[in-house]
Amino acid sequence: xxxxxxxxxxxxxxxxxxxxxxxxxxxxxxxxxxxxxxxxxxxxxxxxxxxxxxxxxxxxxxxxxxxxxxxxxxxxxxxxxxxxxxxxxxxxxxxxxxxxxxxxxxxxxxxxxxxxxxxxxxxxxxxxxxxxxxxxxxxxxxxxxxxxxxxxxxxxxxxxxxxxxxxxxxxxxxxxxxxxxxxxxxxxxxxxxxxxxxxxxxxxxxxxxxxxxxxxxxxxxxxxxxxxxxxxxxxxxxxxxxxxxxxxxxxxxxxxxxxxxxxxxxxxxxxxxxxxxxxxxxxxxxxxxxxxxxxxxxxxxxxxxxxxxxxxxxxxxxxxxxxxxxxxxxxxxxxxxxxxxxxxxxxxxxxxxxx
Amino acid sequence: xxxxxxxxxxxxxxxxxxxxxxxxxxxxxxxxxxxxxxxxxxxxxxxxxxxxxxxxxxxxxxxxxxxxxxxxxxxxxxxxxxxxxxxxxxxxxxxxxxxxxxxxxxxxxxxxxxxxxxxxxxxxxxxxxxxxxxxxxxxxxxxxxxxxxxxxxxxxxxxxxxxxxxxxxxxxxxxxxxxxxxxxxxxxxxxxxxxxxxxxxxxxxxxxxxxxxxxxxxxxxxxxxxxxxxxxxxxxxxxxxxxxxxxxxxxxxxxxxxxxxxxxxxxxxxxxxxxxxxxxxxxxxxxxxxxxxxxxxxxxxxxxxxxxxxxxxxxxxxxxxxxxxxxxxxxxxxxxxxxxxxxxxxxxxxxxxxxxxxxxxxxxxxxxxxxxxxxxxxxxxxxxxxxxxxxxxxxxxxxxxxxxxxxxxxxxxxxxxxxxxxxxxxxxxxxxxxxxxxxxxxxxxxxxxxxxxxxxxxxxxxxxxxxxxxx
Numbered sequence: 001x002x003x004x005x006x007x008x009x010x011x012x013x014x015x016x017x018x019x020x021x022x023x024x025x026x027x028x029x030x031x032x033x034x035x036x037x038x039x040x041x042x043x044x045x046x047x048x049x050x051x052x053x054x055x056x057x058x059x060x061x062x063x064x065x066x067x068x069x070x071x072x073x074x075x076x077x078x079x080x081x082x083x084x085x086x087x088x089x090x091x092x093x094x095x096x097x098x099x100x101x102x103x104x105x106x107x108x109x110x111x112x113x114x115x116x117x118x119x120x121x122x123x124x125x126x127x128x129x130x131x132x133x134x135x136x137x138x139x140x141x142x143x144x145x146x147x148x149x150x151x152x153x154x155x156x157x158x159x160x161x162x163x164x165x166x167x168x169x170x171x172x173x174x175x176x177x178x179x180x181x182x183x184x185x186x187x188x189x190x191x192x193x194x195x196x197x198x199x200x201x202x203x204x205x206x207x208x209x210x211x212x213x214x215x216x217x218x219x220x221x222x223x224x225x226x227x228x229x230x231x232x233x234x235x236x237x238x239x240x241x242x243x244x245x246x247x248x249x250x251x252x253x254x255x256x257x258x259x260x261x262x263x264x265x266x267x268x269x270x271x272x273x274x275x276x277x278x279x280x281x282x283x284x285x286x287x288x289x290x291x292x293x294x295x296x297x298x299x300x301x302x303x304x305x306x307x308x309x310x311x312x313x314x315x316x317x318x319x320x321x322x323x324x325x326x327x328x329x330x331x332x333x334x335x336x337x338x339x340x341x342x343x344x345x346x347x348x349x350x351x352x353x354x355x
Numbered sequence: 356x357x358x359x360x361x362x363x364x365x366x367x368x369x370x371x372x373x374x375x376x377x378x379x380x381x382x383x384x385x386x387x388x389x390x391x392x393x394x395x396x397x398x399x400x401x402x403x404x405x406x407x408x409x410x411x412x413x414x415x416x417x418x419x420x421x422x423x424x425x426x427x428x429x430x431x432x433x434x435x436x437x438x439x440x441x442x443x444x445x446x447x448x449x450x451x452x453x454x455x456x457x458x459x460x461x462x463x464x465x466x467x468x469x470x471x472x473x474x475x476x477x478x479x480x481x482x483x484x485x486x487x488x489x490x491x492x493x494x495x496x497x498x499x500x501x502x503x504x505x506x507x508x509x510x511x512x513x514x515x516x517x518x519x520x521x522x523x524x525x526x527x528x529x530x531x532x533x534x535x536x537x538x539x540x541x542x543x544x545x546x547x548x549x550x551x552x553x554x555x556x557x558x559x560x561x562x563x564x565x566x567x568x569x570x571x572x573x574x575x576x577x578x579x580x581x582x583x584x585x586x587x588x589x590x591x592x593x594x595x596x597x598x599x600x601x602x603x604x605x606x607x608x609x610x611x612x613x614x615x616x617x618x619x620x621x622x623x624x625x626x627x628x629x630x631x632x633x634x635x636x637x638x639x640x641x642x643x644x645x646x647x648x649x650x651x652x653x654x655x656x657x658x659x660x661x662x663x664x665x666x667x668x669x670x671x672x673x674x675x676x677x678x679x680x681x682x683x684x685x686x687x688x689x690x691x692x693x694x695x696x697x698x699x700x701x702x703x704x705x706x707x708x709x710x711x712x713x714x715x716x717x718x719x720x721x722x723x724x725x726x727x728x729x730x731x732x733x734x735x736x737x738x739x740x741x742x743x744x745x746x747x748x749x750x751x752x753x754x755x756x757x758x759x760x761x762x763x764x765x766x767x768x769x770x771x772x773x774x775x776x777x778x779x780x781x782x783x784x785x786x787x788x789x790x791x792x793x794x795x796x797x798x799x800x801x802x803x804x805x806x807x808x809x810x811x812x813x814x815x816x817x818x819x820x821x822x823x824x825x826x
Binding site for chain 2: 012014018019022026082084139143
């Protein structure tokens with residue numbers, strides 16, 4: 001017994017070796033920006049700062065390998081730089097076009113980066129975007145992206161999803177895209193779809209909503225859409241939630257059935273909101289429009305040989321002998337898609353419109 | 356004091372301790388009785404018949420005489436026969452002891468506030484008046500070689516488990532001490548494990564709590580000169596029961612009991628959680644909290660561990676000092692210490708805002724246990740936890756919890772495990788956690804192993820039917 005007690009007391013000498021990261025004496029990084037120029041990687045780090053008096057600058061680093069710039073060494077900082085609360089990783093278009101396999105490897109091997117971090121591509125220069133984040137409150141960028149995923153037109157994606165799509169078979173990576181508008185405000189601008197590890201094509205915001213309808217879970221199938229009806233009048237509706245089923249009929253025939261619950265927000269002036277036949281007609285037209293748009297988008301994917309919706313994955317779960325190469329070469333381009341949306345207009349609001 | 360008196364031509368030798376006898380009783384009853392008696396006093400028996408008091412012994416044993424004289428008896432010897440004398444009990448029980456028995460330390464708004472006093476006979480009187488049953492047995496012993504304190508074991512025969520009773524009797528019988536200061540002394544000597552900060556006997560000064568314990572099958576030990584009565588065997592969860600729970604409807608009683616459990620957990624872990632999160636685990640802080648926490652800590656030059664230690668020691672100093680100050684000064688200092696010191700510490704940059712809240716709340720929360728002894732334990736347990744959290748962060752806190760659990764699981768109070776109904780899991784015993792309505796409480800708790808299980812039978816209302824129209 002005495003032996004154990006003395007052993008225990010000796011254990012209490014060890015805490016001197018524990019690494020302390022006292023919360024107000026560290027630089028908490030909120031976003032990492034990565035860029036590549038030729039062979040050199042560059043990174044620009046923005047940290048959360050709650051001290052109004054200090055001058056705020058992004059910490060930059062340059063190296064020949066990605067791990068070299070991942071956590072910049074503390075030569076430019078007066079406190080220890082830590083990556084535990086990183087919520088956004090911004091990569092430049094150049095890096096995306098070059099390859100993201102280095103980034104994926106680093107994400108996988110670094111235990112301090114959270115799996116919930118959002119990975120985004122930025123169309124303008126990385127340094128502009130990162131220095132812009134200093135003028136906003138801390139974690140503004142993370143909030144912007146998260147809010148768009150929950151209530152806007154961006155499909156749900158984070159580091160966990162990206163790694164799963166990157167290393168898994170039958171699915172291609174897609175990440176949201178940032179852009180700066182004329183006033184210098186950051187906004188979400190569609191999606192970027194990768195083929196293998198290189199950026200392949202950009203999707204507009206409308207197409208990103210359609211992708212969201214095809215990929216997301218029912219609760220987060222939300223977004224707003226605007227389309228032109230006949231006579232060139234615009235209709236604006238919001239998707240509240242929906243359900244989706246993707247089935248295979250025969251080997252080359254894929255049926256996608258969607259059921260969407262909409263809230264109509266803007267009708268043309270000469271239509272009445274509570275006229276039942278109007279709404280029915282509207283439903284039919286929205287159905288038709290969505291079918292067309294989705295089929296066009298899917299054909300675009302087939303032509304570019306990318307598969308962000310993951311038909312390969314769905315095929316793999318249904319077929320015993322499935323080979324990714326075979327699927328990509330032969331089957332994917334021959335798939336015939338049949339889209340059956342069903343529209344339910346839940347709310348059209350109250351009100352009179354001009355008769 | 357010895358004096359010689361001549362009453363009716365007889366010489367009487369009186370010996371007594373004048374500080375502990377009731378002089379009025381001597382003058383009014385004893386001496387007057389002898390003086391006014393009709394018969395001639397020839398020997399001791401006549402004297403005995405003449406005195407209108409009871410409890411008179413004849414004795415010539417020097418040991419017994421010394422013992423009795425110390426207890427307030429008076430020894431009367433007749434002049435012609437100095438070998439033998441009468442011992443009469445004229446002890447002054449009233450003087451020096453307080454009269455009121457309002458329960459000050461265990462206060463409850465509703466319900467009787469009767470508390471025990473220092474005098475053993477008054478306490479026995481109170482108990483006997485409340486439990487009117489011929490099965491209530493008091494066994495008296497004298498303990499303490501120098502204090503000769505009367506110690507009484509109280510139990511309800513037929514309900515209490517004879518094994519527990521024998522344990523208590525045997526331990527008390529083996530007890531050897533010089534002065535029994537308080538029942539806490541007895542508590543520490545006969546308890547199962549003295550190396551624990553947890554109280555193993557329930558000690559209370561309220562009569563209704565002791566009533567409840569006796570009827571459920573506990574054994575109580577009272578001692579002369581102590582207003583606290585200890586009873587065993589207890590479990591850890593008994594210390595969170597307050598008599599007020601029983602006087603309120605059971606839903607409210609349960610709610611308040613849960614508040615107490617949460618308060619205990621908060622009190623032990625809040626400060627150490629602060630230390631470990633601030634020092635090692637910044638990653639788990641939610642986004643919205645990062646701002647306030649960092650801003651409040653920005654001007655503090657100390658690491659979180661020193662900050663917490665400083666604040667905790669300040670609070671402990673306040674408490675200890677406040678307990679010893681006279682009332683008038685104590686009130687002022689309470690306000691000064693509480694409000695001004697906290698604010699000033701923040702302004703001076705010695706602590707952060709969040710920490711003041713956490714430390715003061717956890718200090719408050721440690722006192723929600725109705726029994727004072729457990730509150731002290733909780734207050735003490737925070738410090739090792741803070742040390743462990745400062746050393747190893749979250750891992751240190753888990754190590755502390757492991758040690759605590761390991762210690763608690765091995766504790767036994769009079770042979771029953773301390774963590775019943777959690778550890779030797781008793782499904783029926785789970786109703787100890789909530790204050791069950793009386794309709795469900797008709798059986799005595801199983802860990803006490805009573806001889807009779809059922810305490811009362813539950814009958815339905817005869818005039819209110821049990822269907823939904825009653826709701």
